[in-house]
Amino acid sequence: MKRTIPLLITFAVGLILIIAMFIPHDPFFDMDRNFSIFYDVIAVFAFILGGGNLLRVHLNKVYLKRRDWKYSIVTVTGFFLMLLAGLLKIGVTEGWSGNFQGTGSLFKYLYDCTFQPLSSTMFSLLAFFVASASYRAFRAKTIEASILLVAAFVILVRPTPLGYYLTFWLPDPLKFLTISNLSTWILAVPNMVGQRAIMIGIALGIVSTSLRLILGIERGYLGGE
């Protein structure tokens, strides 16, 4: 009961979706279309678990006055502020049938002045991290590391004057070695092949893992009896 039925469900759902790829007839076609919506709905129910867990962790911190408990108040306040603004459609002019993130709504305002800048600043940290990672990782320690270094360096200096002055003096028969031609070649040849091999490998890995799941061989996620 605790393991057999779940394994049967996985088997049936996986098989139906694969069959639907080759049989465009109902009921398979219909199930294929509906299953992804089913999945979305289940994920929304799961939000209750996730959100509940987040609240429990932070309220616990506050209650027990653990390290950094004051910041947990910020999390909980932000959570409820956003949740109520969105669920109650505060500030939405068209009432309950209006767009919950329409212009003038509190939800959109909060999104614009907190979520958006926080998210894009976090994203922009990458500009700093690509620099520190390049400095640390691109060192010619082995042949492999040297190839990584050279490919990255050629592509990296391509848009700079340095890229131009490094190779502009090459005589005509060697012009194919200029940074700009070299970077074009690296992008079009080794880069393309590398991506292709990785994609073929990944596809096989995913097909095999999917099969293991459908056949119930890989079942760690189900827990014990």
Next chain:
Amino acid sequence: MEAQPILTSPFAASLGMWIGGLLTLMILSFLYRDNPFYKFAEHLFVGISAAYWMVVGFWTTLIPNLIARLWPSHMGGILPSATANKPELMYVIPLIFGLLMLARLSPKASWLSRWAMAFVIGFAAGTNFTRYLQSDFVSQIHSSIAPIYSPGMSVMGTIGNVFSNLVIFAGLLGALIYFYFSKEHKGVFGRTARFGIWVLMAAFGATFGYTVMARISLLTGRMDFLIKWIGGIFT
């Protein structure tokens, strides 16, 4: 819009700019070290964003794809367009699975949530199987089958072209052999795999170098915002 002038007023806009600007600086301060400002921004971000996605899930999935499909006639006030539809009883299934998911909240019934997880895993296996088989496996093999020599080019062009195509051909086989798990990488097999790794490394370097520009654009965007905000204070 006229009924709610507060949030669209110039004051709200400039307040929003201040909040956004301060939060931007707080996140950037993490580059120096962890500090109370970063902790504040981080904790705020977590709370706000978790609720954001819950609200989005509620209004864009739960209401139109579950409630409105099961009880369309009751949707008048919220989703008027749905009221004319017939109820789709099939959507009792995700409702049941969704409720089973919540069985985790009770220790005794928590095993029931596995049924919902089993659906999710089956869905993952089925969709990924077909999607990757098509777009990654079959179509990549298709585009790999290309002639190494193509006639009608100049001598130099032909040499360059054949060289590139040989790199493509050998590199692909080498990299595939690198991913071959059944055999140790020794002898000819090992050398081919080594060439495969080189090609992979060149690809990694190229992707890394190529992405740098996009990342700096992001930072430029944030800096532009800060300049606009701070510049706005003084003018």
Next chain:
Amino acid sequence: MVTIGIMRYLGTVIALLAVLAIVLPVWADEVPLAPSDFRAFDSPSDHGGSIDLKWQRSPDDGAGGNIVTAYEISRSATPDGEFSQVARPLKGVTAYSDNGLTDGTKYYYRIAAVSAGGLSDQVSAGPAVASQQWFNKKRANLLVVACILVFAIAYYIYLGAKGRDLHIRRIAGLEAVGEAVGRATEMGRPVLFIPGIQDMDNVQTVAGITILGEIAKMTAQYETRLEVPVSRSIVMSTGRETVRQAYLEAGRPDLYSDDMVHYITDEQFGYVAAVDGIMVRERPAACFYLGAFFAESLILAETGSSIGAIQVAGTAMPTQIPFFVAACDYTLIGEELFAASAYLSKDKKMLGSIKGQDAGKAVAMVFIIVGVVLVTLAAISGNHAVSRAGEWIKNLFALRM
């Protein structure tokens, strides 16, 4: 206002007439000859609701008078009822799919060629009935490929189940897993595990969670603290089941607590901000990133490197592998991530499936080699038979939608 409207209308008419007078002095009043061989039939290999139309071009389309500009297709539910226009394909086109129809209903079609001088005679076709098909013939080749792969993988799983000894080569990144957990134990610091930022509908996350089970067995044995922040609620649920089971199997259910696996937020960068915070405050000695990652990969790996943790990453996101390779100590590249769970579990059936993957790779390589050799020979020799053989192999892998 009305006069202006009329004037403009007149102006357009005069301009049009002028065009006709200049450009088409000879053909101005001529109507084209009708298209021929007009057929209507149920669209093959589909989910119904669609009828395909085919015809031969009008003799005046691209040849003859060369005056055809388009074709006009109309449809009716009765042979002599009212026909309404459904499409106006351009000249030179000889096929059209009429969508949004009702299955089981008879439809009648008419087509005429259009020129500046007017419509040709109409040609009729039908009735045709749309229906659903039981097999998508366009994907027959895909079915063959799928069967080969499934058979190969299933065969080796079967061998594994029978107890056949299946050898798998050493995977460097995986040897490091035990080492990393060991070091965390020595230093008395926690182990951090990140199963990516995607939900359980991504097989990479499933693979990550399976590996989490193996790592949890080690942390249970060594009594090392394990911390698993996640960004999806369903991942939290499955992660907890997996870790609980691992602690049970390792004989330490007493050490397990639900708090090991905790949810943060679904938002990509909100999650990263929090994980960065956890890293600099709790200072884990070992960080594992195994699952599906996007741009956050480098933010995590660089922060992890700044606190001096041993880092093992693995993902099948081609765009993110380079960043893990650059910033982590060990990286499972693409397919290795999927092999990892089988490798670590040492389960015979799981190992068998890896052998099956290899068989699939061998098949792919054989087809690529034979295909490339054939099309190259064809390009050099210009031999028709060789060229056809090459195209045939290539078409085995063509996608027809």
Next chain:
Amino acid sequence: MADEQVKLTLVEKLGRVDRRIIFLLMGVAVLIPLLIHYTTTIPASLIVQDLFDKVESLPPGSKVLISFDYGPATEPENQPMATSITRHCFEKGLRIYMISLWATGPRQATELIDGIITPEFPGKVYGIDWIDLGFKAGGQGLINTLLSDFTAMYTTDVNGRAIAEFPMMAGIKSLRAFDLIYCVGSGQPGNKEWIQFAGDPGRIPVGGGTTAVMAPQLYPYYPKQTVGLLGGLQGAAEYEAALMVKYPKYKTMSRVASEKMGPQVSAHLVIAAFIILGNVTYLVERRRQKKRQ
């Protein structure tokens, strides 16, 4: 020995620079060019220069078709490309025909007309020097038709005026009438379709610009099937630079792409410098270690 020790630690220090110093330099490298509105001049790479030279080689009165196959989402990258080619064509006395395979394209064309053509080239006459023919659906199918019969699809300009009114439309029977097709693209349909369905079958020179994301997929067409290509902001900036070298008056005019490239160039140089530093110190250290052994 003592001397050696001090030097060694210096090299070691340079090999282990605190990441916060790197962060600081990166921040400065991006911020300063933005504050001082620094514009760089990047010498054009071959793939861009070839396209420039092609335009340069056309005699006055030649016909250039510009296809606006993008929308506001990629405007930062694409718009400067359209601006540069327009300036170049008018400097050379070429005729410009604007069309669009994207419904969002005409808006971008209007932006070009209002922002560049009207203020900078008041002497150029609509219908004689340039014309806006607007959007038509159909993608590659449209290109296919235009190749055999241009006037079947375009009977009026974007404002609905019959093309017979415009002198510059006389003699345009098919795409073959054009001396260059210049596609400013950002996806499908776009550069690839123009190459495959117009350039290749019609033997018409095709060039253009595209976003950085799309560019790697188009490199393989150069130089056989495309005259040249501007890849992303960088390609746009290179074209601006090439234009400026030939027509110095553009030194003082707005060069949008070049301005946006300022922070890019300085930040790239900082990263490159650190990579070099890391490798030099690594090699020196390794040599010393070997010596000691």
